[in-house]
Amino acid sequence: MTKLDDTDRRILRILQRRGRISNADLAQEANVSSSACHRRVQRLEAEGIIRDYVALLDPRHLDRRATVFVEVTLTSQADDILAAFEKAVRNMPDVLECHLMAGKADYILKVVSADTDHFAEVHRQLVRLPGVQTMQSSFAMRTVFKTTALPV
Numbered sequence: 001m002t003k004l005d006d007t008d009r010r011i012l013r014i015l016q017r018r019g020r021i022s023n024a025d026l027a028q029e030a031n032v033s034s035s036a037c038h039r040r041v042q043r044l045e046a047e048g049i050i051r052d053y054v055a056l057l058d059p060r061h062l063d064r065r066a067t068v069f070v071e072v073t074l075t076s077q078a079d080d081i082l083a084a085f086e087k088a089v090r091n092m093p094d095v096l097e098c099h100l101m102a103g104k105a106d107y108i109l110k111v112v113s114a115d116t117d118h119f120a121e122v123h124r125q126l127v128r129l130p131g132v133q134t135m136q137s138s139f140a141m142r143t144v145f146k147t148t149a150l151p152v
Helices: 006-017 023-030 034-046 079-089 116-127
Strands: 066-074 095-100 107-113 132-139
Touching: 006 023, 006 034, 023 034, 066 079, 066 116, 079 095, 079 107, 107 116, 116 132
Parallel strands: none
Antiparallel strands: 066 107, 066 132, 095 107
């Protein structure tokens, strides 16, 4: 694992908030020269610490006002069942996250939908995925806070 110094951490904190910042502005805010900043960012990318750059979209403007967390229990935890489920769920655009769990459910999915009618369609697709035995859905009433920034 790469050892991060205070400057690396400052750069990462800034980039998590403002991924489109120019190198010159990033260097100034991180209190390092532009060339050193550029080298550090390249190293952080090469080492996989910075995995990607994305635009975060507001789901309300894209008719995705409902967030639903779905607990999925499979018929078995056999490797072939897990692999088939994971392969199939990756192809569902309304599923934003899929986590293999320890505990009551085998997986927890984060699903976005326009409304309950749209989620009913997604639910019908989910229930037909390989190995699905039961599902429990919980609708988020309100997002209290949400971040993609990891603590560094």
